[in-house]
Amino acid sequence: MAVPKIIYLGFLALLLAVVVESQSSSGGGQQSSSHNSSSTPPTPIYYPTPSTPTPKPSTPPTPATPKPSTPTPATPTPKPSTPSPKPSTPKPYTPPNSNAGSRNRARCRNKNYGQCYNQEHVCPANCPTSCQVDCVTCKPVCNCDYPGAVCQDPRFIGGDGITFYFHGKKDKQFCLVTDPNLHINAHFIGKRNANMGRDFTWVESIGILFDNHRLFFGARKTGTWDDAKDRLSLAFDGEPIFLEETLGSQWSSTSMPQVTVTRTSETNNIVVEIPGKLRITAKVVPITDEESRVHNYDITDEDRFAHLDLGFKFYSLTGKVDGVLGKTYRNDYVSRVNMRVAMPVMGGERQYATSSIFATDCLASRFVGGQEETSVETMELASMNCASGMSGRGVVCKR
Incomplete structure (x- = not known):
């Protein structure tokens, strides 16, 4: 019974040898050693290949999702177009x-x-x-907003730039400027208000003396106002001055210095030049319904109280100059009007009052001129009838 066991074991050993030989031949000639044959099963060199799929997930970042941000720059491009209509908005500034x-x-x-x-x-x-x-x-x-202006009720702007009022009295004359060779008087018209203690006053006309000459201009009394009608009255040395009612028409004296009077509008507006002495702008204006209502003047169409709005520019005043306006041009002048009130008023009616439009008899007078004080009846502002047919308030007749 022992013999068959030996045969059986020998057969198994032979069979095992055949199996080992067949495996070694299939693993390749490089791995023929029996020592490595046992390790061949774990050597699947194919393990690196599974690692290659792992980098593939890195490819999804390559699609670069920021690329969708490229449409966003497209949105700012229309935005510059929106400001373009805005420049069209300034165009409505044309209404001024x-x-x-x-x-x-x-x-x-x-x-x-x-x-x-x-x-x-x-x-x-x-x-x-x-x-x-x-x-x-x-x-x-x-015209009424710079130094040398005399306007309205009368509102003055002095040579120092300070605004003040000098009311004077109606139907009286007062010295505006007096210097050794220049003297200017003003005739005041006015109306009394029962609720006030003074007259409403305006400058109706002025008389200027220099060298041996006398220059007069003023506003004529008028009812219903029409600016197309000339209301100026002018005279030089007692002779009426006639100016065509056209813009730029001019009159000049034959004396020296040559006095010129020029219309700056067809009616009621002139510029007077006396070379080396002064330049005056003068405009005849009425009291309007609105002014009458606001200031309670009670003016009607029976008399519009036409008066002068004046602007003076002086070229050669001396340090002695005086007068309601003149003294404000002195270098040492210090205004005494109360600037803390709404209407600063300068007094001195008594000091500056004079007897007529060409009189040099005010207390403050500095005029020595080239002619003596003479009668000025022909230059008074009362109504007169002249042989020439001209008549009315402020018209000058030559005797």
Whole structure:
């Protein structure tokens, strides 16, 4: 019984050898050693290949999701187009020009200022009907808003730039400027308000003395106002001055210095030049219904109290100059009007009162001139009838 066991074990050993030989032949000649044959099963060199799929997840970042951000820059590009309509909004600023169309216009009439001469300017909004051009700055300025102005009730702006009022008295004359060779008086008209202790007053006319000459101009009494009708009265050395009612018409004296009077509008507006002495702008204006209502003047169409709005520019005043306006041009002048009140008033009616439009008898008088004080009956403002047919308040007749 022992023999068969030996045969059986030998058969198994043979079978095992055959199996080992067949496995070694299939693993390749390089791995023929029996020592490595046992390790061949774990050597699947194919393990690196599973590692290659792992980098593939890195490919999803490559689609670069920021690329969708490229459409976003497209949105700012239309935005610049939105401001483009905005520049069209300033165009509505043209309406102010339509308002300017309702204002008067003025020109520089001084040929010495070539670049500005005859240029047309629109009056400022705060004085739409009455302005002039400052030829030096070539800008329009309100007639009543710069030094030397005498307007309204009478409102003065002194040579020091300070605004004050001088009421005077109706139907009386007062000295505005008095200097050794220049003297200017003003005739005041007015109306008494029962509720006030003073007259409402306005400057109706002025008389100017210089050298041996006398110049007069004033506003004629008028009822219903019509700006197309000239209400100016002018005279030089007792002779009436006649000006055509056209813009720019001019009258000149034959004496020296040569006095010139020029119309700056067809009616009621002039410039007077006395070379080396002064320049005056004068405009005849009425009291309007609105002014009468606001200030309680009680003005009617029977008498519009036509008066002068004046602007003075002086060229050769001395240190002795005096007068309601004149003294404000002295270098040592210090204003005493109370500037803390709404209407600062300068007194001195007694000091500046004079007996007639060409009298130099005010207490403050400095005038020595070239002619003695003579009767000025022919220049008084009372109504007169002249042989020439001209008559009325402020008209000058020659005897």
